[in-house]
Every structure is written in structure tokens, then in C-alpha cells.
Amino acid sequence: xxKSTSSARFDELIHAPxxxxxxxxxxxxxxxxxTHLKQILGVTDSVLSKxxxxxxxxxxxxxxxxxxxxxxxxxxxxxTSGRRAYVGxxxxxxxxxxxx
Amino acid sequence: MEQDRAVKLLQSVEQDSQQMVxxxxxxxxxxxxxxxxxxxxxxxxxxxxxxxxxxxxxxxPLILWYVLAQRRRAKPRSLLNSPSLLTGAYAGYFFLCILxxxxxxxxxxxxxxxxLAKILVTFVSGMFLVTKMQSAYNKARIEDGNDxxx
Numbered sequence: 511x512x513k514s515t516s517s518a519r520f521d522e523l524i525h526a527p528x529x530x531x532x533x534x535x536x537x538x539x540x541x542x543x544x545t546h547l548k549q550i551l552g553v554t555d556s557v558l559s560k561x562x563x564x565x566x567x568x569x570x571x572x573x574x575x576x577x578x579x580x581x582x583x584x585x586x587x588x589x590t591s592g593r594r595a596y597v598g599x600x601x602x603x604x605x606x607x608x609x610x
Numbered sequence: 611m612e613q614d615r616a617v618k619l620l621q622s623v624e625q626d627s628q629q630m631v632x633x634x635x636x637x638x639x640x641x642x643x644x645x646x647x648x649x650x651x652x653x654x655x656x657x658x659x660x661x662x663x664x665x666x667x668x669x670x671p672l673i674l675w676y677v678l679a680q681r682r683r684a685k686p687r688s689l690l691n692s693p694s695l696l697t698g699a700y701a702g703y704f705f706l707c708i709l710x711x712x713x714x715x716x717x718x719x720x721x722x723x724x725x726l727a728k729i730l731v732t733f734v735s736g737m738f739l740v741t742k743m744q745s746a747y748n749k750a751r752i753e754d755g756n757d758x759x760x
Contacts, residue, residue: 530619534626538755539634542684550629600623600756606616 517594518601523568525599528553529561533596536571536588544573544584562586570595627752634684635748640675645740647672649732656715657725687754700746707739 524530528551535550536542542550548558565571570592574585588596647668654662719728 527619527622531622531626534623534756535630538627538631538687538751539684540687542630542634543682546633546682546684550626550633597757600620603616603620603623607613607620 517598518605519595519598520602521595521599523564523570524596526561528557529565530599532558532561532565533570533588533592533599536586537593537596539587541574541585541587544586547586565592568592623756624752627755628748630684631686631748631751631755634686635744636676637679640672640679641740641744642737643675644672645736646733649729649736652711652714652732653719653725653728657719657728686751698746698750700743700750703739703743703746707736707743710735710739 524533531551532547535547544558548555551558562571562573566573569589572587572589574587576583576585651662651665651668654665714728714732717728719725
């Protein structure tokens with residue numbers, strides 16, 4: 511999957527299992543709706559919100575609110591720096607597995 | 611960090627990415643129905659040209675199904691510039707699909723048994739190629755999401 515590259519960089523913030531799962535889920539999409547992401551990860555609202563807040567504070571994730579058919583939703587996406595950090599972290603994990 | 615832990619984390623990353631790719635893609639049932647309806651329409655259009663044109667209306671509920679299936683789904687990243695998609699297995703199976711359609715046009719089914727056989731052959735071969743295309747597309751999406759920083 512992930513190729514080992516020179517941009518491999520271990521990221522302590524992303525390394526937490528759930529935050530890594532959030533980034534892995536958001537990586538193949540432009541954005542995901544909060545409820546959809548919650549269903550995929552199988553976590554509660556509060557747990558997901560807490561970890562999204564940490565990622566958002568670091569500038570890795572962008573959370574947007576929007577209204578559709580009179581109902582409020584939240585759209586979550588990886589920012590450019592978040593994507594770079596995630597790809598670098600995944601590459602760092604890959605390097606560890608090959609014993610570099 | 612231990613290698614075993616890194617391996618487990620990478621497996622978890624791949625599983626989560628695959629799950630999101632599947633969840634944000636089209637439902638399997640919709641894909642199967644589109645191929646089945648297309649096989650019927652393609653065969654009957656050729657066998658009974660003017661009378662069978664109304665069958666195109668069968669696409670209307672499928673369009674509605676597609677629109678409803680897209681609601682609340684995550685938006686996939688655009689893969690238009692992905693080299694693995696354009697030069698890889700996806701493009702190969704796409705051209706095989708075009709080749710299949712053109713080859714099947716030479717089979718002029720007139721009797722009921724021939725028409726049914728042609729529908730079956732079109733559906734089975736179409737389903738095989740579309741499934742392969744879908745797998746290649748999903749793989750390209752996972753690779754793109756985990757390897758591309760842009």
C-alpha cells in the first residue's frame with residue numbers, strides 16, 4: 511500500500527490508534543459527513559468529536575458545518591498539512607516494518 | 611517502536627481506508643442491476659429495434675436509486691490525474707468492455723432461446739469486467755489516498 515519515501519516522518523499526534531483510523535478513513539475521500547465517519551469507525555459522538563478537535567487544533571483536519579433540507583450536518587476533511595502528515599506517518603510505519 | 615505493532619497499525623490503516631472506499635462507492639446491488647438492465651436493453655434493442663426502445667425507461671428508477679444512494683455518502687477524491695488508474699488494470703478492463711460490446715454486436719439473436727442466451731452471456735461477461743474495473747478503481751483510490759500528499 512504505502513510506499514516508503516524520503517518524506518517519512520513519525521507524527522505523535524496521528525499515531526494514537528483512533529486518530530490514525532480517522533486519517534486513514536478520510537484519506538481516500540475529499541470529505542465525509544460526521545455521522546457517516548462515526549458509523550464507519552464505530553465510535554460515539556463524544557469520542558469522535560474529542561479526537562477531531564485535537565486534529566483540528568493541529569490544523570490536520572477541517573470541520574465545516576452546513577445545512578441540508580433544514581438539518582445541520584458536519585463535514586470533515588483532511589487539510590493539505592494533515593494529508594502530508596498522515597502520508598509521512600504511514601511511510602514511517604512502513605519503514606519500521608521493513609526494519610530500516 | 612516494535613515491528614509487529616507497526617504492521618498491525620498499517621493493517622488497520624488499510625482496513626479503514628478500504629471500508630471508507632466501499633462505503634463511499636456505489637452499492638453492489640446497484641452495479642449488478644445496472645449491468646443486468648444494460649444486458650437486457652442492449653440485446654433487445656438489437657433484436658427488436660423500434661418496439662424495444664421504451665425499455666430505456668428502465669434506467670429512470672436506476673438513476674433515482676443512484677441519487678438516493680449518494681445522499682450522506684463521503685465524496686471520493688478525483689482520480690482523473692492518477693497514473694495508476696489511467697495506465698493500469700482499470701483502463702485495460704475498460705477497453706475490454708468496449709471490445710466485448712463490439713464483438714456482441716456481431717451476434718444477431720433472433721429466436722427467444724438465442725436472445726436469452728445473449729442476455730446471459732452479456733450479463734456474465736459484463737459483470738466480470740465491471741467487477742474487475744471496480745476492484746482496480748478501489749485499489750487506485752486507496753493507493754492515491756495513502757501515497758499522494760496533494
